Amino acid sequence: MVSLSQISLKQLKEKLSLPKPWDNVIIFILNVLIAIPLFLIAHQNLIELPWAYNFDRVFLFIGIVVVIQLLLRLLKTIIVLCIFIYLLVLLYGTVFGEYGFQRVFEDYRYMIYAMSENPKPQDIIISKLLPFPNKSKIIDAVDYSNPKVRNFALSATTKHFKDIKYPESERLMVQCFAVFAEIKKRWNYVNDPKGREYIAYASESLQHFSGDCDDHAILMAACIKAVGGSPRLIHTGGHIYPEMLIGTQADLETAVYLIKQVLFVKESKNKDIHYHIDERGNIWLNLDYTATYPGGPFMKEEILGELTL
Structure with missing residues (x-):
């Protein structure tokens, strides 16, 4: 004897299922929609293997698609409910969280472009790490809390890229790039007095935007830090240049x-992006004055010292 609850459950499943062949079409579409954000999350958190043409990512995507396809076929009697839950999760992420429709689209676009560009880290040539030269003086010279430095950094963010639309999560990166663009446009290389190592405060360099490599590195680091970025200085023996923390x-x-x-x-057309990866897996982008764009070529590869500010 069939109970009332069994009949109700059967009727519910019939209402939530789709007629053939639309069930297979919807399963395929839903598979792709679910696979893309899951693949992006896996791509961002799994180690990237040095395989040609990013085959490791191709196999990863295929594996995710196959698994989801099998799961959806098991759940095809309630496929409408699956669609509703999927859309509800993304809608919640869009309104209340950080991972919604817009973030999925942006991450997918960035991943595809980066894979086609295939950026690679710069080999770090470390002879022997030495004490950073003039460390205490340089730390004092990076006077990022000085009102002149802070105001200049703020003004740079209003002169460059202000009208470009970008997600809120990219604001800091874009503003740091604006600081780079303004300093790069105005910097004039001038040697130190003969026989003396002159270390200028960042606030002092703002007067004429002139100095040698360490003066530029100090000013860049102070301004990046003034807008909330994380800079560090690299010493290569006779040269010091700044880098900014990118992240993952x-x-x-x-x-x-x-x-x-x-x-x-224009500046980066057909050119590589240069960066270092530290022992914690963090990525640092070159901001040397010799580069015309963030991530330009390193002037010297040998590293003798590093100073995180």
Whole structure:
């Protein structure tokens, strides 16, 4: 004897299922929609293997699609409910969280572009780490809390890229790139007095935008720090240059896209993005005065010292 609850459950399943062949079409579409954000999350959190043509990512995507396809076929009697739950999750992420429809689209675009560009880290040549030269003086000279430095950094963010639309999560990166653009445009290289190492405060360099490599590095680091970025200085023996913290592999993909497709298109055309990866897996982008765009070529590869500010 069939109970009332069994009949109701059967009727519910019939209402939530789709007629053939639309059930297979919807399953395929839903598979792709679910697979893309899951693949992006896996791509950003799994180690990237040095395989040709990014085959490791191709196999990863295929594996995710196959697994989702099998699961959806098991749940095809309630496929309408699956669609509703999927849309509800993304809608919640869009309104209340950080990962919604817009973020999925942006991450997918950045990943595809970065994979086609295939950026690679610069080999770090370390002879022997030495004490950073004039460390205490340089730390004092990076006077990022000085009102002159802070005001200059703020003004740079209003002169460059202000009208470009970008997600809220990319604001800091774009503003740091604006600081780079303004200093790069105005910097004039001048040697120190003969026989003396002159270290100028960042607030002092703002007067004439002139000095040698360490003066430029100090000013760049102070301004990046003044707008909330994380800079560090690299000593290579006779040269000091600044780098800014980008973050993870996913953040690098965002940076590559912004530099080559949005902010520094002409300067970076057909050129590589240069960066270092530290012992914690953090990515640092070159901001040397010799580069015409963030991530330009390193002047010297040998590293003798590093100073995180």
